Amino acid sequence: MRRKGLACMAAQAVESATPAPSDVSLGPAAALSCRECGERFPLGPIFACAICFGPLEVAYDLPTGDPEALRRRIEAGPHNIWRYAPLLPVPPDVAARPNLNPGLTKLVRADNLARELGVTGALYVKDDSGNPTHSFKDRVVAIAVEAARAFGFTTLSCSSTGNLAGAVGAAAARAGFRSCVFIPHDLEAGKVVMAAVYGGDLVGIEGTYDDVNRFCSELIGDPLGEGWGFVNVNLRPYYGEGSKTLAYEICEQLGWRIPDQIVIPVASGSQLTKIDKGLKELIALGLVPDRPYRIFGAQAEGCAPVSRAFKDGHDVMCPVKPDTIAKSLAIGNPADGPYVLDIARRTGGAVEDVNDEQIVDAIKLLARTEGIFAETAGGVTVGVTRKLIEAGLLDPALTTVVLNTGDGLKTLDAVAPTTGPSAIIRPTLDSFREAGLA
Amino acid sequence: MRRKGLACMAAQAVESATPAPSDVSLGPAAALSCRECGERFPLGPIFACAICFGPLEVAYDLPTGDPEALRRRIEAGPHNIWRYAPLLPVPPDVAARPNLNPGLTKLVRADNLARELGVTGALYVKDDSGNPTHSFKDRVVAIAVEAARAFGFTTLSCSSTGNLAGAVGAAAARAGFRSCVFIPHDLEAGKVVMAAVYGGDLVGIEGTYDDVNRFCSELIGDPLGEGWGFVNVNLRPYYGEGSKTLAYEICEQLGWRIPDQIVIPVASGSQLTKIDKGLKELIALGLVPDRPYRIFGAQAEGCAPVSRAFKDGHDVMCPVKPDTIAKSLAIGNPADGPYVLDIARRTGGAVEDVNDEQIVDAIKLLARTEGIFAETAGGVTVGVTRKLIEAGLLDPALTTVVLNTGDGLKTLDAVAPTTGPSAIIRPTLDSFREAGLA
Structure with a gap:
């Protein structure tokens, strides 16, 4: 009921022009499961349940056995999110692939x-x-990059008004994807620079952020979007x-x-x-x-x-x-x-x-x-x-x-x-003394 | 000869109103030594040789003995510059003190x-x-903070046109110092915000960056500057x-x-x-x-x-x-x-x-x-x-x-x-197709 907004996007995704590869290896990720009805689906670039239109999430076969051994393995891992690879939908050799390697922030x-x-x-x-x-977006994009690799996507995309655009552009550059990011056309100049500097395509859409999102949903269902991984749409279960x-x-x-x-x-x-x-x-x-x-x-x-x-x-x-x-x-x-x-x-x-x-x-x-x-x-x-x-x-x-x-x-x-200066003074000790800041 | 510019500042520093504490403990730092004539001075807030006006740098009693043991000690240390504390002019317990803990960047x-x-x-x-x-300035400021503590300074200061102002403001906030940073009064608005947001005093000087520097040198030699550590002037040997x-x-x-x-x-x-x-x-x-x-x-x-x-x-x-x-x-x-x-x-x-x-x-x-x-x-x-x-x-x-x-x-x-968008389009597939980016 409360998922109505996803219904039409789900229908599109199920009919998506991009076929789900049959043999996907994403570490402990076993399937996608519906958070509403529990139905399970093979790993693929889908994001809504074909039965009830509920959102899909990754279901795992998590490691069993000695927690102490797992803890030691994690602690001996790289100084970034890949130390937790045994608990994430990523291949075991993820740390060796080109990636921005976010995480383990202070x-x-x-x-x-x-x-x-x-x-x-x-x-x-x-x-x-x-x-x-x-921003924390580097974490979610890093996982989406690995899913995009697994599904054979060649373009990374998203709709964004800021942090996500930069995170996708940077991650795509490092990981060797083409990127094409969609933003409202009237975004502030500084944010446009942060999104465009990584050299991918940046497309301004004449409309609101909602228009941008609607356009991206259309693109996913169209042959034009074949080979495109939208980190926050068709890759969303992994991204999250x-x-x-x-x-x-x-x-x-x-x-x-x-x-x-x-x-x-x-x-x-x-x-x-x-x-x-x-x-x-x-x-x-x-x-x-x-x-x-x-x-x-x-x-x-x-x-x-x-x-x-x-x-x-x-x-x-x-x-x-x-x-x-x-x-x-x-x-x-x-x-x-x-x-x-x-x-x-x-x-x-x-x-x-x-x-x-x-x-x-x-x-x-x-x-x-x-x-x-x-x-x-x-x-x-x-x-x-x-x-x-x-x-x-x-x-x-x-x-x-x-x-x-x-x-x-x-x-x-x-x-x-x-936020500004406490005082503006002449370059003399007297002037500084008068400002009362000594 | 080539150090003429430092001469008058050195003279001021030697006569500085701030006495050098006699019992300073900065780990392996043994003394300050002149990079030109080699003369040694006790650790203190001075930066130029009283003999030849050459710049001073920190001289060490570095650890002797098994390199393998030292390497293991470093590798077991914190994930920041303090893992190298045995090689820096900082007290052995530096990692436990409030500090921004920079370093070990990718x-x-x-x-x-x-x-x-x-x-x-x-x-x-x-x-x-x-x-x-x-910016890398966090590294040098972190060391200066420890020197400032050792010398009993209560205000951290610097002249800056950008990165350093923010690094000093942030480090002072975390470490519990007052800060007072000097900048040219006509700095770009964004840079003023980055410098002022940490809540210390930010003083705009009517003049060029050279005027700001001259003013800071005057302040160090004046009773007004008593208790002030200028990270890039009287703390420079440590900072560097x-x-x-x-x-x-x-x-x-x-x-x-x-x-x-x-x-x-x-x-x-x-x-x-x-x-x-x-x-x-x-x-x-x-x-x-x-x-x-x-x-x-x-x-x-x-x-x-x-x-x-x-x-x-x-x-x-x-x-x-x-x-x-x-x-x-x-x-x-x-x-x-x-x-x-x-x-x-x-x-x-x-x-x-x-x-x-x-x-x-x-x-x-x-x-x-x-x-x-x-x-x-x-x-x-x-x-x-x-x-x-x-x-x-x-x-x-x-x-x-x-x-x-x-x-x-x-x-x-x-x-x-x-740096800007590749295209501005209407939110339709046709418009996107026409842009030639698919």
């Missing part, structure tokens, strides 16, 4: 921020601005799995322990649901002790359909028209919203939102306490953390991890109006 | 770029855009040592082996001289086999005093007035230029320069081949590498490492005029 112990927020437990920021193109690595890394970096509380931004909601999936896998594999954890979702007030539904006690969301400076979270009808609601409620978490002013304040708070310059999505998670503590929903005495998924250099405009 | 095997350049040997890009504030970690990392990442050829950007020349120092230390410690290597310096044609002197066979440089898009390399009178000339000649390397157009081409070449978006300084090294190969000065059959010291997001303006 988990920063944020004692200064903790003091400001009144947190007495351990507070950490998982800082994904350290990825190759400076990249977010699990955030869960793996956080736990490993905490000494193979699940934190009590995690604050995660919600755009489509995929990242949050996959982090939950990753935590459950670690428990099932015996890699971490089974203990309760709370997952919190963070949205911008100007695009808060999940937060609204959470507060209203609803299971479904009312789509909204986004109006917020947090552009990377501006998805008005989040596909995974219902799952986010389930997870927040099941784990004793919550979904909250902050307004644009609070986002900017939180960006600056994180910068001046920890020296981390986050994009607006990072302002959302830090701002929501503060609000959740004030509301008594997040326990300041427990261990908490807050995600920063992107880089402030990409959203300079958000802080520019309120 | 050494990218650049096979696609190699093909384009006709390189048949192994080609690597050492990509320092992966540092916390996305951070660049040694580039040499350590490159060799460790190559399996404890010195590459045949390294291409390094030249601004003040400090980075290149310290990388050479680091290589020599690794050889002396028995951590790498002693074998010949060639060091190449890369400058922008619009600010190429060292390249000019190299080609003219001179030992001294004529200062120039910089006019290049590579702002982070725009030092018209490089303090370490003579040392760069010595090293390039001694190792059989060279110093070369490329013009602005070649810089932009090289930025795009690196982006489209390896998915690495470099700042202009990275365009300089890649462009110079190409030119050196064409001139027969760099051997394409050997192992070569090219440095990228910063991030393209910080110098978008350089590529913006020539």
Whole structure:
């Protein structure tokens, strides 16, 4: 019912001009399974259930046996997401293939921020601005690249308004794919440069981001799109799995322990649901002790359909028209919203939102306490953390991890109006003395 | 003789209002020694020889004994520059102190770029855009922070036109220092935001960058500057040592082996001289086999005093007035230029320069081949590498490492005029077909 929007895209995908190869080897990935009805499908470039139109996700034959041996194998692996290859839909030799090799970004112990927020437990920021193109998108694209290889695609594509375009362009360049990325034609000049510099084709579409998405869905069903892997459409089941690595890394970096509380931004909601999936896998594999954890979702007030539904006690969301400076979270009808609601409620978490002013304040708070310059999505998670503590929903005495998924250099405009010099002086000691800064 | 410019600053430093603590513990750092006359001084916030006004550098009591044990100790250390603490002027417990923990950035095997350049040997890009504030400056500032702690400074400062301002602001925030950074008052708005967002004081000086530097030198000698550590002035001997970690990392990442050829950007020349120092230390410690290597310096044609002197066979440089898009390399009178000339000649390397157009081409070449978006300084090294190969000065059959010291997001303006969409279309398959991109 709540998946109506996917129905026509699913029908197209099933009829897609690109045949699914019969012999696909993606490590422990065994099949695709429907998250709604459980029906299973062979691995292929499909993303919606042919029975009920529910979204598909990767089902695994995960390694069994001694957890200690698996943990040692992971710890001896490369310093990037490929150390978790045994838990991802990628071939075993993935680390040797040309790839941007994202991941194992810093988990920063944020004692200064903790003091400001009144947190007495351990507070950490998982800082994904350290990825190759400076956002968490490098993780999901890296997995999509391997699926694209397995399915014989030669062009990597996506619709995007920012981070994803750069991540796809860069990954395609390194991995030897052609790329063709679609953006609204009126994107800011800086973002166009970040997307176009990797030398793939960048196509501006005269229309809104919704028009861009609709066009991409059409292209997938057309012979024109033959051989094209759209990382966030026909490769989406694989792509999404990249977010699990955030869960793996956080736990490993905490000494193979699940934190009590995690604050995660919600755009489509995929990242949050996959982090939950990753935590459950670690428990099932015996890699971490089974203990309760709370997952919190963070949205911008100007695009808060999940937060609204959470507060209203609803299971479904009312789509909204986004109006917020947090552009990377501006998805008005989040596909995974219902799952986010389930997870927040099941784990004793919550979904909250902050307004644009609070986002900017939180960006600056994180910068001046920890020296981390986050994009607006990072302002959302830090701002929501503060609000959740004030509301008594997040326990300041427990261990908490807050995600920063992107880089402030990409959203300079958000802080520019309120960020400037303390003083302008003449180059003399007297002038400096008068400024009162010594 | 060639150090005249430092003379008056040295005199000021010797008379500085800030006394050098008598009991400073900075790990293996034993003293400061003059690079010209060899005179030694106790560790302190001084930067020029009181005898001959030559620049001071850190002299060490480096670890003796089994190289294998030291190698194992390093490999078991943290995934950042502090794994090399036994070779740096920092206290042994440095990794436990609040710090941005830069380093161990990716050494990218650049096979696609190699093909384009006709390189048949192994080609690597050492990509320092992966540092916390996305430039190599995080390395040098991290060391300066520890020196500032040791000397009891409470304010971190610098003069800067870009990367350094952000690196100092961020490091001070994390490490618990106040910061006060000086910039020319007419810096581009984006760069002001990057410098100011960390919440320290940012002071615009009405004047040129030279005026800013002169003002900072005055401030160091005045009681107003008491308790102030200027990372690139009175902490410079320590700060500079951070660049040694580039040499350590490159060799460790190559399996404890010195590459045949390294291409390094030249601004003040400090980075290149310290990388050479680091290589020599690794050889002396028995951590790498002693074998010949060639060091190449890369400058922008619009600010190429060292390249000019190299080609003219001179030992001294004529200062120039910089006019290049590579702002982070725009030092018209490089303090370490003579040392760069010595090293390039001694190792059989060279110093070369490329013009602005070649810089932009090289930025795009690196982006489209390896998915690495470099700042202009990275365009300089890649462009110079190409030119050196064409001139027969760099051997394409050997192992070569090219440095990228910063991030393209910080110098978008350089590529913006020539980087845009391939096409603008209506959101229809027909319109896409007409564009000829399928």
